Amino acid sequence: MLNQFGSSVKKAKKKKRPEPRTATFLIVGVMKASTTTAAKILSSREDISFTYNELHYFDKADNFSKGKAWYEAHFEAGKKERGEKTPVYSFYPEAIRRIHEYNPKMKLVLMLRDPVTRAYSQYNHMRQQTKKLGAACFLKVDLKKTFREYLEMDEAKDGEPVTLDKTAPQTMLRRGYYMEQIDNILKLFPKEQLLVLTQERYNADPLAENNRIFSFLNLPPLTALEPVHEHARSYEEEMLAEDKEWLAGKYAAHNEKLFEFLGYRIPEWTTPAEDQK
Numbered sequence: 121m122l123n124q125f126g127s128s129v130k131k132a133k134k135k136k137r138p139e140p141r142t143a144t145f146l147i148v149g150v151m152k153a154s155t156t157t158a159a160k161i162l163s164s165r166e167d168i169s170f171t172y173n174e175l176h177y178f179d180k181a182d183n184f185s186k187g188k189a190w191y192e193a194h195f196e197a198g199k200k201e202r203g204e205k206t207p208v209y210s211f212y213p214e215a216i217r218r219i220h221e222y223n224p225k226m227k228l229v230l231m232l233r234d235p236v237t238r239a240y241s242q243y244n245h246m247r248q249q250t251k252k253l254g255a256a257c258f259l260k261v262d263l264k265k266t267f268r269e270y271l272e273m274d275e276a277k278d279g280e281p282v283t284l285d286k287t288a289p290q291t292m293l294r295r296g297y298y299m300e301q302i303d304n305i306l307k308l309f310p311k312e313q314l315l316v317l318t319q320e321r322y323n324a325d326p327l328a329e330n331n332r333i334f335s336f337l338n339l340p341p342l343t344a345l346e347p348v349h350e351h352a353r354s355y356e357e358e359m360l361a362e363d364k365e366w367l368a369g370k371y372a373a374h375n376e377k378l379f380e381f382l383g384y385r386i387p388e389w390t391t392p393a394e395d396q397k
């Protein structure tokens with residue numbers, strides 16, 4: 121058939137645009153706050169594409185250099201939400217900046233834990249990994265150094281900018297300054313795009329707390345949930361009482377700022393002995 125200009129008209133074949141695979145939400149923190157348990161639950165939902173393994177795209181140079189196509193190949197198109205969890209993202213301002221550049225509409229879930237027990241869980245994890253993997257361990261620690269020595273090394277760097285350098289993964293104290301991380305997120309993202317949960321409540325009432333995540337993502341709630349407990353580790357030694365007290369003192373002012381931001385206190389968290397009177 122000819123058109124008005126005399127050229128033949130072929131039936132226009134509509135080119136199908138590839139469906140987006142952009143990540144729409146992330147669990148950005150914090151290490152040791154039940155983030156793997158949350159990942160297991162999220163990855164079991166049919167309406168979400170969620171990568172159980174940590175992708176470390178926005179923080180690790182070798183992954184980031186692989187580009188967006190590599191990252192998005194981990195997600196399925198056609199799902200209501202796509203996401204992953206890498207619980208170190210919230211610690212690095214540069215990772216948060218990259219996330220914002222990637223998708224300014226990204227929804228961020230930040231799971232927090234008593235910073236005192238969080239720090240010790242990280243130290244315990246790192247010691248066990250170092251013993252298992254030796255020199256190849258990404259989170260390698262010097263097994264001769266005590267928990268307190270690591271904390272004091274961190275303390276000496278308080279106030280310095282947090283950068284994506286090789287020593288940052290070993291940071292234990294600073295990762296518990298949660299309001300620093302929240303302030304940094306809120307410099308780029310509106311408050312409505314951030315959901316803050318606490319591990320203590322998440323573990324105590326997983327159905328309600330997971331439903332908070334689903335509601336944040338505009339997804340229907342679950343009516344039941346099988347118990348999940350990922351990444352449980354045994355402890356060779358308990359935290360020393362004096363380290364606990366020292367840490368509680370270091371975190372007290374940071375926690376106060378957090379409670380003010382949240383609008384509620386978290387009584388489950390360790391408080392310095394003098395504040396318990």
Ligand SMILES: Nc1ncnc2c1ncn2[C@@H]1O[C@H](COP(=O)(O)OS(=O)(=O)O)[C@@H](OP(=O)(O)O)[C@H]1O
Nearest residue numbers: 151152153154155156157241323348349351352353
């Ligand atoms: N359901 C439930 N109940 C109680 N405790 C729980 C649960 N799920 C995870 N956990 C504890 O959370 C810690 C692991 O957190 P993460 O998965 O975020 O760790 S990681 O950052 O991915 O390494 C790890 O804490 P520690 O055992 O103190 O190291 C887990 O035992």
